[in-house]
Structure formats: structure tokens, C-alpha cells
Amino acid sequence: MTSSRLLDTQWPADLDPGTVPFKGQSVTVLSRHGFYNDWALFDELTEEGVLAWWNAGPVIARDIRNTGNKAIRRHHDESGLLRNLESALSAVVSEPWASK
Numbered sequence: 001m002t003s004s005r006l007l008d009t010q011w012p013a014d015l016d017p018g019t020v021p022f023k024g025q026s027v028t029v030l031s032r033h034g035f036y037n038d039w040a041l042f043d044e045l046t047e048e049g050v051l052a053w054w055n056a057g058p059v060i061a062r063d064i065r066n067t068g069n070k071a072i073r074r075h076h077d078e079s080g081l082l083r084n085l086e087s088a089l090s091a092v093v094s095e096p097w098a099s100k
């Protein structure tokens with residue numbers, strides 16, 4: 001058991017936990033502890049804290065860690081791709097021939 005953070009990085013403010021495919025039991029536990037109302041709670045989440053919750057165990061802690069970290073990485077990757085696409089589209093639109 002560890003008291004270090006459960007997730008590798010901070011939870012992005014624009015990543016809705018409702019879109020993350022946590023297992024059903026994990027969703028129930030996270031909902032019960034207010035994580036769907038205050039996403040900043042993810043930043044202080046530890047394995048020790050999860051294991052102290054009623055009806056939560058190592059399987060839920062592992063699901064939150066693995067699924068949450070994958071969702072954060074995917075979110076950052078998609079955000080980067082979107083910024084690149086927006087930049088490329090802006091460059092095309094600013095070309096003199098674009099209005100024709």
C-alpha cells in the first residue's frame with residue numbers, strides 16, 4: 001500500500017470523468033465519494049485513500065489507476081492533435097486564395 005498519488009499526472013480540468021470507461025463498481029465508488037462533482041479530487045487520490053473507502057479494494061484502485069492514466073494520456077494526445085489541426089486550418093484560411 002502506498003500513500004503516493006494514484007494517477008501519474010493531474011486530472012485535466014476539461015476531461016469529464018463520465019466519459020472515462022471506469023468499471024461499473026469503480027464508477028459507483030467514485031460517485032459515492034464526489035469525484036463526478038469535483039474533478040480536482042482526483043489530484044489528491046492515493047491508493048491508501050481508495051483502500052480506506054467502504055467497499056473498495058485493490059481491484060478498484062487498480063482500475064482507477066490504469067483507466068484514469070490511459071484516459072489522461074489519450075485526452076492530452078487528442079488535445080494536441082486538435083491544436084495542430086486548428087493551426088493547420090487557420091493557415092489554410094489565411095491564404096489569399098482561400099476566399100475564392
